[in-house]
Amino acid sequence: MLKVNGIDVFYGNIQALHGVSLEINQGEIVTLIGANGAGKSTLLKAISGLLKPKQGDIVYEGTSISGRAAQAIVKEGISHVPEGRRVFANMTVEENLELGAFLRKDKDGIRQDFAKVYELFPRLLERKKQLSGTLSGGEQQMLAMGRALMARPKLLLLDEPSMGLAPLLVKTIFRIIEEINQAGTTVLLVEQNANMALSIADRAYVIETGRVVLSGTAEELNASDQIKMAYLGGH
Numbered sequence: 001m002l003k004v005n006g007i008d009v010f011y012g013n014i015q016a017l018h019g020v021s022l023e024i025n026q027g028e029i030v031t032l033i034g035a036n037g038a039g040k041s042t043l044l045k046a047i048s049g050l051l052k053p054k055q056g057d058i059v060y061e062g063t064s065i066s067g068r069a070a071q072a073i074v075k076e077g078i079s080h081v082p083e084g085r086r087v088f089a090n091m092t093v094e095e096n097l098e099l100g101a102f103l104r105k106d107k108d109g110i111r112q113d114f115a116k117v118y119e120l121f122p123r124l125l126e127r128k129k130q131l132s133g134t135l136s137g138g139e140q141q142m143l144a145m146g147r148a149l150m151a152r153p154k155l156l157l158l159d160e161p162s163m164g165l166a167p168l169l170v171k172t173i174f175r176i177i178e179e180i181n182q183a184g185t186t187v188l189l190v191e192q193n194a195n196m197a198l199s200i201a202d203r204a205y206v207i208e209t210g211r212v213v214l215s216g217t218a219e220e221l222n223a224s225d226q227i228k229m230a231y232l233g234g235h
């Protein structure tokens, strides 16, 4: 479904990604694991068109999308939930969700997706008229995910959805990611919480200082001593 072929990404003169390649098959949950600053967010931004690779190529469903505008990439079916949630604080929950569908014209489909999002996140239904800035951190995360789903993506990019959330809520968010996946959406998940991420992922890539250093099935990485020591708390 998605192939990233040897991309280099820079911030000015600073190179953040060095020849990164990865592949995502339809229906999978793939997770990116790596320390702070390893380049995980940069990779998601390159896929969603927020950053342009200097070298290499990103191919989605057989067509190169590198260099395309972010909006065009959303239209092709890739939605990005950025780190730190970024909901529009002065708009209601419902208005934020509407924005997620702004490129669509299929009114019936949009209505169905509102119902689906409210079913996945009953909290958002309860609070649909509330200003988003007044939601808790966990509710804002749900809203950011709901808004991305309103674009009816085929591929959902999630950047640290568990960040700053209480453990119980982290479990809820991960359960919902699995539900979204089972309903047919492919997921690329960036997580600091490698244990949780590997527990729901099919495959994983490990990124260190802008390079993919290891990849495999979630089972393989869970069993790797190297991964245990570096990312799973050493046990």
Ligand code: ATP
Residues within 6 Å of the ligand: 011, 014, 016, 034, 035, 036, 037, 038, 039, 040, 041, 042, 043, 083
């Ligand atoms: P985190 O979990 O902290 O977001 P990450 O793995 O997602 O970590 P990135 O945010 O992709 O890492 O950052 C990769 C590298 O690029 C880091 O060295 C970071 O300092 C650098 N970087 C990120 N954003 C910028 C920017 N806007 N300008 C300059 N350098 C940046």
